[in-house]
Amino acid sequence: MPSMRPSGSPIRNRVMTDAANDNMLIIMKCNGCKKTVHFWAVDLIKVLGPRHQIHVPPFACSRCKTMEYIHMSWAVANSHNTQELTVRRPVELVVKWLWKDEKA
Numbered sequence: 001m002p003s004m005r006p007s008g009s010p011i012r013n014r015v016m017t018d019a020a021n022d023n024m025l026i027i028m029k030c031n032g033c034k035k036t037v038h039f040w041a042v043d044l045i046k047v048l049g050p051r052h053q054i055h056v057p058p059f060a061c062s063r064c065k066t067m068e069y070i071h072m073s074w075a076v077a078n079s080h081n082t083q084e085l086t087v088r089r090p091v092e093l094v095v096k097w098l099w100k101d102e103k104a
């Protein structure tokens with residue numbers, strides 16, 4: 001009996017590259033404090049890489065400092081759902097030195 005799926009194409013979760021190709025917004029809502037942040041999938045690729053699965057929270061809630069209450073969702077952006085919408089965008093990569101004490 002033939003398979004419904006072509007062989008060699010395992011089921012996989014959507015990743016940021018898929019979402020960016022569909023011009024998607026990634027919506028991260030914390031159910032602890034109700035804070036919601038919108039990101040462009042194409043921006044998250046720069047930070048998380050192209051293979052990051054879109055249902056996996058990329059960051060902890062900046063208020064609650066935990067990922068425990070984060071709910072991820074996504075939507076295809078269009079002129080109706082992006083009017084008046086604030087989207088968090090990467091501005092600058094900051095490189096920081098870490099120091100440790102050791103025996104001279």
Ligand SMILES: [Zn+2]
Pocket residue numbers: 030031032033034035061062063064065069
């Ligand atoms: Zn929170």
